[in-house]
């Protein structure tokens with residue numbers, strides 16, 4: 291049974307479907323959402339999925355985003371008298387699933403909220419009212435009657451520190467909330483179209499789960515002990531039913547290869563404090579782009595021994611300064627300072643606009659212990675804007691590149707000399723790619739550019755995976771390809787090859803005008819083309835971005851394109 295209540299203006303709708311005996315999903319369909327915290331480049335909207343299980347007692351698993359307040363609560367009341375709900379199971383406290391917990395508690399004050407210890411603590415800060423609670427641990431069970439025996443798995447960091455999974459032994463449905471999800475909005479309740487959902491499934495994994503690959507593998511180990519899983523009821527996108535083995539297999543493979551990365555950066559922060567989660571997400575994205583693994587540690591829910599072990603095995607550490615005066619802050623910082631080793635790289639960010647531990651004395655202490663700052667301290671005084679997230683991502687890339695620099699140099703030198711020279715005979719033109727997405731602008735010098743199609747007109751550009759501009763060249767993004775002129779390219783080339791600090795304005799001192807798509811056209815370029823990224827192919831250390839070209843102009847008809855001749859193939 292599927293019912294749709296459409297709100298055509300905002301393109302928010304609700305889908306209700308029975309998915310198993312006594313089990314209903316209420317899916318809040320957010321068709322147009324185009325940005326989701328740290329997951330840049332959301333193309334296909336998203337959904338927030340909630341579930342009702344009716345045994346002799348009734349449980350509601352998760353709620354919805356607050357933008358669905360009217361639609362969701364109305365639909366819930368049509369399904370069940372809220373006073374009849376006995377348990378509200380909180381998979382984790384992120385606002386897109388827990389945004390309406392306070393409203394549900396108002397409708398049903400006697401409800402018992404079920405969650406991990408950390409989730410219940412977070413909820414206290416969120417709802418500011420007393421509520422009944424049941425803290426669950428790994429393996430705890432809750433019998434709703436009619437054989438709906440629920441078993442809980444503690445799955446920290448997937449992707450919030452307080453995450454739990456819930457398994458219903460009767461229906462064999464595993465409710466995983468963010469894990470195995472994807473930002474993909476369609477009328478399909480299930481995952482029948484594997485090809486359509488695969489890119490978003492992978493993108494979501496890379497943004498949210500890859501930084502916690504070890505935690506993914508531990509949670510999957512616990513899932514293996516549950517017995518048969520007939521459906522994975524995720525919190526975002528279609529529920530997994532047709533392709534469970536394939537999609538969980540991908541999670542396992544991707545996580546195994548992540549944990550095999552030789553180099554790790556530890557990121558230590560306090561979750562839920564200020565905007566730290568999203569900033570951390572952006573830093574982590576930047577690190578992961580360099581092929582470096584990340585260990586994410588919430589200082590509020592870690593023990594000292596574990597903390598020191600992680601610090602000890604990392605090549606670099608990033609610390610978000612905790613709130614000043616908090617009881618755990620000093621102890622945790624001392625533990626980190628006690629475990630660091632000379633030659634590790636360090637980066638520090640603050641989020642609280644003045645209420646954090648002071649940033650400079652802390653950085654000095656790390657430097658005195660022999661650590662090298664990999665990026666300038668990030669000070670965030672105001673509400674973060676898009677540029678702030680980009681700055682954090684670039685800072686993450688800087689520390690990732692720092693800790694992997696020896697490996698990168700070794701890989702470049704390892705090429706057979708003859709092959710290296712032969713490859714060096716491949717040459718290309720010289721171009722500056724410029725892009726603007728929201729408020730964020732970026733640019734890079736490129737020579738691995740080639741026309742790739744006549745009809746429709748298309749070009750391919752190889753973009754290193756750790757390039758700053760890479761996150762502005764996702765499928766659907768628009769950018770400009772500026773062609774440099776023979777004999778007149780040196781100053782532009784020199785400018786764009788500078789090592790820009792994180793968040794720097796790369797166009798300072800450069801004459802530009804805006805293209806139709808918003809990206810800067812360089813006034814001194816010989817020609818430009820407006821492009822839209824259509825597909826990205828994973829090619830080792832580069833993405834080949836295939837793009838349609840839909841507009842363009844030559845400003846100097848008689849001039850020639852700058853050509854880049856090389857001697858060796860292991861450099862551009």
Ligand SMILES: Cc1cc2nc3c(=O)[nH]c(=O)nc-3n(C[C@H](O)[C@H](O)[C@H](O)COP(=O)(O)O)c2cc1C
Nearest residue numbers: 734735736737738752753754756757758759854862
């Ligand atoms: C001649 C030349 C050609 C280059 N071509 C490419 C290219 O096609 N793709 C790419 O990803 N980087 C290329 N690069 C590297 C980037 O231009 C440059 O190092 C980069 O902008 C700096 O990294 P960032 O933008 O991530 O800070 C080239 C560099 C040179 C010197």
